[in-house]
Amino acid sequence: ALYGARGANGVVVITTKKGANAALDNVKARTNLNETAFFYPNLKTDSKGNVIIEFTTPESLTEWKFMAIAYTPDLKTGYLEQNVRTQKDLMVVPNMPRFLREGDQISVSSKINNLSDKVLNGSAKLMLFDAFTNQPIDAQFKLINAVQDFSVAKGSSDQVTWTIDVPKNVQAVVYRVVASAGDFSDGEESALPILTNRMMVTETLPIYVKEGQKKSFQFENMMNNKLTSLDNFKLTFEMTTNPIWYAIFSLPYLREYPYECAEQVFSRLYGNMISEQVINSNPKIKAVFDDWNKNGELKSKLQLNQDLKNIILEETPWVKNAESEEEQMKQIAVLFELNQMQTEMKSAFQKLSDKQLSNGGFAWFDGGRPNEYITTHIVSGFGNMKKMDVNFKAFEIDVNPLIKKAIQFIDDENLKRFKEFKKDQKSFKDVTYSDGLHYLYARSFFLEDYPMSKELEEMKTAMLKNLNDTKLELSLQQKAMAAIVMNRFGMQSAAKIVVNSIKEKAVESDEMGMYWKENQPGWFWYQAPVETQSLLIEAFDEVTKDEKSVEEMKVWLLKNRQTNQWNSTKATTKAVYALMNFGKSWIDADKGITVKIGNQNFDLDKNSQAGSGYVKTSWNKEEIKPEMGKVEVAKTSPGVAWGAMYWQYFEDLDKIKSAETGIKFNKKLFVKSNSANGPILKEITTSTPIKVGDIVTVRLEISVDRNMQFVHIKDMRASGFEPVNVLSGYKWKGEFGYYESTRDAATNFFSDYMRKGTYVFEYDLKANNAGNFSNGITSLQNMYAPELSAQSEGIRVEIK
Template identity: 20%
Template sequence: NRPDTQLETMEAAMPKGWGYGGGKSASAANTRIRSEFKPWAYYNGSVVAGKDGLATVSFKLPDDLTTWRVMAVATDGDLHFGSGEATFIATKPLLSNPILPQFLRKGDRFEGGLSVTNNTNKQGNLTVKGELDDNIEFVAKRSKSSETLRAKLGTGTEAYRFPMEANRPGEATVRFVTEMGRRMGDAFEVSLPVQSLSVSETVVESGTTSDRAVIPLNTNKNVVSDVGGLEVTMASTLIPEITAPAKDVFREDRLPFLEPAASQLAIAANLQILGNKYGQAFGDFEPAKQAALALEKLAKLQQPDGGFAYYPGMEYSDPFVTPYAAEAIAKAIEAFPYLVKPEIVDGVEKYLASIWAEPGQYEYCDEELCKSQIRLGAAIALAEFGDRRNAYLADIYKEREQLDLVARIELARYLSALPGWQQQSQEMFDRIQESIYETGRNATINLPRGWGWLNSETAAQGSALRLFIARDGSQETSDRLLQSLLSLRRNGTWQTTYDNAKALNALVDYSETQPTPPNFNATASLSGQKLISAQFEGYENPTTSVNVGMDALPKGQSQLILDKAGEGTLHYLVEYSYRLPGNQPGRFAGLRVSREIRPVGSDEVLQRIDLATPEKPLTVKAGQVFDIGLEIVSDRSVDRVIIKDALPAGFEAIDSSFQTSTPSLQAGADSWAIGYQQIYRDRVEAYADRLEPGAYQMHYLVRSVTPGTFLWPGAEARLQYAPEEFGRSASATLEVK
């Protein structure tokens, strides 16, 4: 009620760091080292009280030294309830807390340390001993792994910082032990993730050979020596063709949207099925773990009607993508029957039955063609659960010529399993064969421009291959369809999560038609030096691989030679990745992205980062709040745009959506077309369904928290289903003083 009143921000005793002030905190010197930190100490959803109305629970507190809040809700089962809460404090006479960033990137130099609170009301002599593992080191000290500091400690809280540098990717461990006198102490141990520098480019070569394959390699002398390298995979099956796209889908943090989650689930299930057939382990993939993560994402998107929303916050189910997700769930039941919860299956089956019976429940779907499209998707998904329906097939079949080519292929495959529709299926199969262009090597679907990404060229090629297998088409045509499907890859993978999943579905079906076990020897050599040699006999050990670090690769021109002797086909995959030194320039490939940094509430631009790398670092003071603004420019209409802006480790993003957020600290307004934004510890992501030609703005707030010098990767905007169209601003360097 006093709009002219200005509040002066109080200075903190020290800049904020990870774990300071509770949450993830720290413990002691003869002294037990505190390392178990949790955001909550105990939960019990069903505690039964005695006749006196009292209930007792016991639990072990985590190592956090903080104020704990106890909340309880009671009910008598007859719609009567009540609630209550209380607090208690876990503390020590001498306590310490870490002052560290939330993450680091290799090469970041920073001032990390701890805060020490003396609750004894007495001064004393303080000793601080710090220990680091190999991922982080102390700078300019005799020992890079340990450091000791002695100081006078008064009452209250003091901060102690040490210059450190992140020198190796991985989970670093930071330990500090504090002692005051001989009887009081505390100690903590926390982990701190160190991210690797991203590669600038990756080149992938894959294929098959019956005798020898020669792959030229040119290693530039200026590449960063400890990033990237050469990975060679040889196999007697299609596993290399499957492993590369699976790596691509699982290695990157995807937005928690319906299609990527469903595609990850489908790929994990297919890998498990193939692994069971070939006795193959997929290294770091752990298909069951990836499937569990994907199912968790799907559960969060499931709506009360049983369908799935396309992204978090959407309040209705997507009738076009939900059937695709249901197919992935059915595949997961086959591969991981113990993972899929019955309530997810029951809900989605109920929803599929609903849109099968009444697709016109959606206002935008009042035409027969739209209804047939939704019913076809529901029918195919229900069939995967063993519920094959034919009640509305006559209506769908009547609209077949109006369906896109991919839908016609799927309809023909669906009809081929129904005894009463064999003639119609054969007629459609014959018509579809007319759309296949065959050469001596490939057989390609001639695909007109579809109405959406669900009908991509890869999806059409994969569906056609599955149709030929279902109809027992000629093996020669199936082989050529497979070669055409593989030729659609770029750098070893198909271009989207959806395309990868659809292609892998077809590859799994095709692999089941290959009964002849191989028996041959294969050798990989680089510049005359043998890298690996393996004997492939049957399917017991169908794949082998070798990694050569960048520092071990010969500089300049060389040749990788793969030799094979014996019966069978050698499948290979060669991946070469590298990074150029220094900050990386921006890229313009259909979209343009720039980043501006200004103090919150000010129009003054401290730095604008476009395509060119900045000439000097951006220098800011610790404890300040800044508005980060991205501008995304498109000269044409684009659909489903993913925006990612990486944070430097010296910044923390501020979530201003809480009701307790300070009203005076507000980011600039976002363009209305950008409808989804999510904050992570190392990045901020956003999403737009459609952008018309023009410039679009996105803003968020950050606080400078950790002094040091940090790498700041560029901001990127990319089309989700055409990732070759993207834009990226240059990377930069941030200095926090």
């Protein structure tokens, strides 16, 4: 009798019962043999003693390694190794894009493989279903000839093709391709996200009212809209009598941001740690979350399909906002669940630790050079958390080795610069600007934990002396940072002089609070308005204890909060730190507000979330009326109330005009072909169209008229293209380096620093599907000052 077993990697062992134990133990040790997979094969021998083995294979279309060993009682052995392929006689292999875009016409095809020993005549059918309701939607895609006949010779293949028009108002589609011929059949089913061909525009109407005030706010464009191409998406009204909730609702943004640079991984850790701090230090807030979460977590249909969610949320982030208010609140409550926060914290900290280089520094993106500013930002962020008494030990996270190495890196970098500047005292004052000042600020949080060496003390003394001499020549953010630094290093009188000089130039208004006209965005990290205002709040609180000014400055900070977060992860970390750590507590602000939207009174108490005093209500496209652009608010009780109205609408990508701010785009597509002298690029024209199978080179020329830091370039692409390079990584062109990240619907480029000049980015795509497509736009944006951006015109491409 012969016995057999199949291992986890498909290894099959056949042996006699007598030798089974030894043989199988030996194979098990070398092949991870799964003993539960033992089977009794049918053995057939012919007249020459050849053994035929029959067994059922797993349902996997793959290749297996078959190994056989035979031996005699006197230990003569024989060995055979053969690859065995499992396959179906009839197979369909659809060639689908990664996504679809509204308004495109696309040809999708499927290969029909005949692996049998005879000619197969049959038919293939394409079926389309709504991904969320599972209802047939062939008609919406204008799928007329859904059934295609084929005839395939043995060992050969054929192709069937369908042409569809991608409709609007469908988020995702499930396609099903089924082929049958005689007794053979095969099929494949999968889902595709459908991206909109419209870009969402958000207009914001901030609302602010104090005790005894009655105010009226309105969207002029909405009330007087005459644009035929404008398509309303949503009108949202939100208000809270506890403005601290703006900071709380911004924390999930930090924890869910999609990119993996060092700063944003740190922001993820920061968001989780502050979330934990909020829960532990504010029982009232925890009670609200417990109330929201008491019925368990709700998940939308979109969230249940993770692959679909990643593409749709990345390219159309407003989809998540379309969910019901109850669902959103429960999801936020889940984010504040302690077990989940602990898991996320450990994951984020491990990622951040892995990104730290051997010298202690952090590159912005993996593969780049260590970036002093990013490393200093991370150190100062840990300093902020230290000041807020965040307890890392409670979650079994030891941050000290990471902080120690990072501090050693910034110490070394500044000491190196100090030694160079000592040779030229005239330029030595530069160490008090930007990087040097930022270093002193970050270092001031850890003087007791990591004392300065003798060399560092000498450098610090020299830097503080020059800082004192130049303190009134600095930019606004640098003055705020300088005041904090001097106050912490024992120069309180000089620090007060700086704060008082800052206050002299302040503007105060009932609506905007206290702010500075010179606090305008620029292309450098120290020209970021939200971060600047946050540092000013910290300076006024620490140096002069000016609570009244701090409260008015917090008003401006909240006024500059956008739809669901501040304008970047870095800005959000600083704003949350300022709001939750300085000035009066707004947790128990009173109510007593009346609101009128359009011609209707709005009941705040009835619509507020339990315990928070927070209201957020949305009206969909069909419910929006022009008169709803007017909001009247009155408050009779003490305190302050915050709110906002957001009007969101769409415009066609193809109709978007170039918006250039000293930045010029020149995007061209070329067909790449080979010749005896190497690759040749031919610009795509009407006489040289793109054909399926062509390699298309995208050449993106960008001219910038100023130096820029931390730039994000996003180049959208048509759904008929498939990227050739799917691996993300750092690339260098001489001294210019950038991180290239290929996503499903766009290619992204991230550069730490771009000097004034012209840059060329090139990458290859493959024409995968025929049709007429929107190719989207190219946009350039400062990652930490998104208001500084530019975009190209939208174009269409045709693939024959």
